[in-house]
Amino acid sequence: MPRVRFAPLGKSSDIPSGDTVLAAANAVEAPIGQSCSGDGICGWCKIRVLEGMDRLAPPTPLEADLMRKKEFAGNERAACLAKVLGDVTVTTTYWGP
Numbered sequence: 001m002p003r004v005r006f007a008p009l010g011k012s013s014d015i016p017s018g019d020t021v022l023a024a025a026n027a028v029e030a031p032i033g034q035s036c037s038g039d040g041i042c043g044w045c046k047i048r049v050l051e052g053m054d055r056l057a058p059p060t061p062l063e064a065d066l067m068r069k070k071e072f073a074g075n076e077r078a079a080c081l082a083k084v085l086g087d088v089t090v091t092t093t094y095w096g097p
Contacts, residue, residue: 001016001017002014002015002016002084002085002086002087002088003015003087004021004024004025004084004087004090005051005087005089005090006030006089006090006091006095007050007089007090007091007095008091009030011028011029011030012028013028015084017084017086018083018084018085019084020038020079020080020082020083021047021082021084021088021090022080024084025079032045034079038080039080040062040063040066040078040080040081043066043069043070043072045078045079046070046072046076046078046079046092047076047077047078047079047090048073048076048091048093049077049088049089049090050090051087051088052086052088052089053075053088054086055084055085055087055088056077056082056083056084056085056088057082057084057085059077059081059082063077063078063081063082066078066081
């Protein structure tokens with residue numbers, strides 16, 4: 001099972017391949033902002049991928065559109081839509097450096 005690490009929180013979650021980063025965060029109570037309940041429209045769940053960008057599934061058209069509209073950087077993804085295929089480490093601006 002892939003492992004999602006949440007830096008600098010010191011939390012991690014093993015999840016089935018294909019589950020989202022948000023599902024992993026919810027499993028270990030790592031707070032990730034959201035207002036659309038994972039529908040991919042608010043962009044509040046933006047995460048920065050520190051390691052393992054290549055172990056996330058490519059963005060779906062919905063996520064790519066959200067990323068473009070909300071001006072995500074190249075190392076950012078929407079936690080509610082980013083599907084985990086292998087080990088990754090992520091953070092957010094509100095968790096700290």
